Amino acid sequence: MTSTSHGIDVSAYQAEQDWDALKNGGLTFAFAKASEGQTSRDSRFAAHIKGIKAAGLVPGAYHFAWPNQDAAKEAANYIAAVKPYAGPGFLHWLDLERYSDGRNYRGRTAAQIKAYATAWIAAVQKAFPAQRVGIYTSASDLAAGHVPSGVPLWYPAYPGTRVDTFAEAEAATKPAPSGRAVTIWQFTSTPAKGPRVDSNLAYLAPDALRTWAKNGATGAPSYTPPKFPTGIGPGKTNPSAKTLQAALQATGYMPKSVTRADHYGTQTEAAVARFHDAHPQYRAKGKTHDVAIGPKGWAALFRLAYGQ
Incomplete structure (x- = not known):
């Protein structure tokens, strides 16, 4: 029995997929971009996520982060986009990655980026309390301290042509960036065969992945929002x-x-x-x-x- 599951992720850059054929070819899960920033929505999200769910794949969605904007407004944008489709077994992801020109990180310290990620995750977890919320992020973001602990990690790292098939990814060493446990590895966005699409390997067997997605005990721990420090709480208009x-x-x-x-x-x-x-x-x-x-x-x- 395999101990991994195969998946892909899509956005407006990808055309409509034949999800039934992909499932019959061994796919277990698929994620679609839902939103970005405070107001932007992915134009093909509805079509993608409907197809993913209709095929019986483990569904999920992601939000591209702008840490120099308001975390609450960004979370609200994502929540509104996915609410018609989210349900038991649906996975939610914050896509925390820097644009090449840095425009979405500009003016933010590492602590502020981490605080943004923490706030976004907590807001989405509150909106979908029985569903998993994780983070997609890079080795550089992890090393910089941008990522809160205790959340499932979807990790992108591309070894190149030596690992651009599912079989090669399964044979490769499991990544452990900054000592963090990886739940899903995005190992290529340009496979040698087939259309340009992000390929992902989950370190859970298909049945275990479905159980984990439904908040089963298998796999990475679910996220618990942080508590206010003792003596500090909301509702104070004139804080000490x-x-x-x-x-x-x-x-x-x-x-x-x-x-x-x-x-x-x-x-x-x-x-x-x-x-x-x-x-x-x-x-x-x-x-x-x-x-x-x-x-x-x-x-x-x-x-x-x-x-x-």
């Missing part, structure tokens, strides 16, 4: 200085080397100003360099810092 400083440090707007104090001070004000520079929608009206966090800004900072 130390509480605010903790959130600013968790999101990378204040250096961790700064000692928290019972007063705001210039370093706290500068950190709040950096937060507002990145999120101008939370500034007080008419201000360009705001050092007052405000209730809406405070709520947004909490979401970034603690994923709730």
Whole structure:
């Protein structure tokens, strides 16, 4: 009995697939791009995901991340796109990868990118509590500390022509980037034979993959959203200085080397100003360099810092 499963992923770049033929050829799962950023939707998502589900494949969808935008709005965009199709056994993925020109990461620290990913995953997990939520990301993102722990990992790495078939991928050493367990390996986007399509190997047998997708005990652990630190919680419109400083440090707007104090001070004000520079929608009206966090800004900072 095989201990792996075969799959592909598609987006608007791929035409409609013969999903029944692909399943008969040994495919077990398929994922389709659903959304990107705060408002963009993939034009072929509905057609792809309907075909995937009709063929009886393990279905999933992914969202291309813009960590320098609002995580809550991006999660809402994805949730709205997939809600008509998601159900038991549906897999959700955050596609966290840098554009070649860096435009979707621009202006963000590693801590802020990790906070974004944590918040997006938590929001989608809350929307689909009985379904798996994972992350698709690269070795460089893992090494940079962009990825929260405890989430299933879909990992892209392309050895080239020596590994561009499922048989070659099964014979290859299982990747372990930064010591992380890989649930699915995307091993090529340009196979030597067949159309240009991303090929993926799941390290679970077909029956085990279906069980895992339905929240069975097999495979990687499900994600548990982080808890607020003791003494820190939502609903505070005038947070204490130390509480605010903790959130600013968790999101990378204040250096961790700064000692928290019972007063705001210039370093706290500068950190709040950096937060507002990145999120101008939370500034007080008419201000360009705001050092007052405000209730809406405070709520947004909490979401970034603690994923709730």
